[in-house]
Amino acid sequence: MTKLLIIFALLGVGAAVYYVLNCNEGRQPPQMDPEEWWGPKDTKGRVDKTIKPFKVKFEEPMINDLRQRLKSHRPFTPPLEGVGFEYGFNTDQLNSWLTYWADKYNFAEREKFLNQFPQFTTNIQGLDIHFIRVKPQVPAGVKVLPLLLVHGWPGSVREFYEAIPMLTKQRPGYDFVFEVIVPSLPGYGFSDPAVRPGLGVPQTAVIFKNLMNRLGHKKFYVQGGDWGAAVASSLSTLFPEDILGHHSNMLIVQNSCSQLMYFFGSIFPSFVVESRLADRMYPIAEWFAYALEEFGYFHLQATKPDTIGVALTDSPAGLLAYILEKFSTWTNKEFKTTKDGNLGFRFTKDQLIDNLMLYWSPNKITTSMRYYAENMSKKLRDMDLDSIKTPVPTWGYQAKYELFYRSPRILRTKYTNLLNVTVTEDGGHFLALELPKELTDDIFKAVKAFIEFHSKKVKTEL
Structure with missing residues (x-):
């Protein structure tokens, strides 16, 4: 009986290896509509297709409104004792960022920089x-x-x-x-x-x-x-x-092929990855624990982007905390243990606020987050382009x-x-x-x- 189980196990492993080495064969890419219309229906057929020069412009009313919002926020909830960025953006750090954005970020100079x-x-x-x-x-x-x-x-x-x-x-x-x-x-x-x-x-x-x-x-x-x-x-x-x-x-x-290989590699890592790089993929449990901790934003944006969009559209403090927390943790996940998220490790305040301005000024945070919902839709998942x-x-x-x-x-x-x-x-x-x-x-x-x-x-x- 033991020999029979071993034989079945070896056959199973052999079948998995064969599938991994031969999967995804013969699938052809879908035909995409090159003229699929994404704008208002009443504009179809009468759109100007010329290429027009563009300049970034930070309008004075927008700047004044932004400064007022940056300075009139409610008091932030203090962080827990001994906590860095583990719970998200450390609120003890927020006031210095908001003050810089409102009073030291030179809108005219940054506009010129962005238009270079x-x-x-x-x-x-x-x-x-x-x-x-x-x-x-x-x-x-x-x-x-x-x-x-x-x-x-x-x-x-x-x-x-x-x-x-x-x-x-x-x-x-x-x-x-x-x-x-x-x-x-x-x-x-x-x-x-x-x-x-x-x-x-x-x-x-x-x-x-x-x-x-x-x-x-x-x-x-x-x-x-x-x-x-x-x-x-x-x-x-x-x-x-x-x-x-x-x-x-x-x-x-x-x-399916890559996932099977990934899980197979958790048993036989050398089949999948060089030993010196195995810790970038395994153990699987460690990566899933990290994903559960860090990917809550993904689920939220893939399901209810317009809800969180209301908050981030209304509050520049919220927008800053929400986005810059990613620039901390995604630069190095160990940065979350520091009080300031180590945001100054390789980024300047002007660089990071420039990026925020490209969400705040044109009011695009909600529509940017909708991209997650579109890409997680059943229609797009069924296309399975990775196969x-x-x-x-x-x-x-x-x-x-x-x-x-x-x-x-x-x-x-x-x-x-x-x-x-x-x-x-x-x-x-x-x-x-x-x-x-x-x-x-x-x-x-x-x-x-x-x-x-x-x-x-x-x-x-x-």
Whole structure:
């Protein structure tokens, strides 16, 4: 009987291994409607599709109202004794932030800073989409490659401001630089929100592909983190012929195959991940405990975004606490034990408040949080894009303190041409803002590899 059980166990393990190695075969990407309309129905068919210059403008009435709200808040509930950020933003720290925002944040100078790059809007599928576009001037012989950068929540285009000059400047050892296009996600920053349900990551991929096409780029490179990573992955999945290369600083896969491999690795870690990196994935119980503690916001925004949106739209103090707590814990989860959340570790007050202003000024916190509800809808879950393989050459940057880590073996269940992963012992979730040089260095290396990949492919086909 014991031998029989062993045989059945081995057969079960063998079947699981076979499934892991052969799953996701043959699935084709769905056909997306390239003209799906997200704006008011009465505007369909008569929209101006020109590209219009845009400037960030902090209007005086908005500034005066904001200052009044920052200074007239009710007394905050004191934190518990001996507590840092474990219960959320430490309220002993709030007054210094609110005072800085109201009295020391120079709105005119920050407006000028935010306008340092050329910005535009254009109407795509009924929505005015805001984007930064920087086209470098280069000498003869230097190629200019189109690169789409996509942000996430609770970030914004502000995350890329330190990286843009590095991406648009030629560097030794590379015969190319980038024309950088950085759009605000629909419902974020200065991009219009959808007026009806259904605009999630795949639909955003369609909008951004249409944007790039309108700018004259049929084929382009893409990079993203957070929701931007999901949009970049969707572009690679839905339009593999148009994406020349896919770089992500949050490269993950969520499908039945990857999940089976993930759980199988909890028994046999060496089958899934290098021993030196096993603690980034296992033990599973530790990661689930962390998720239960930190992902309450996700459930709330995926189910009742408009309810919490009322509070955050009305109170800049609430908006600051809600968002900056993420910039603390997602940079390094150990920061929650400190009194100030270690927010000054790599970020300045101006950087973080710039980002807050791109939610407060255009009143977009509610519509940004709706993105969670759209992406968790049954319709989008049923699309199961992570179960569709993509041949687009892919490169991952895996920071030490990123929220998710998946080994190359798991990632290749979807990204069949995963060229490399850069594993580091530093960095967190907001990588472009935290370590812009390290990220841009990695993007240059990745794109050089993408070019070589396509060159070899052409030679092989010939």
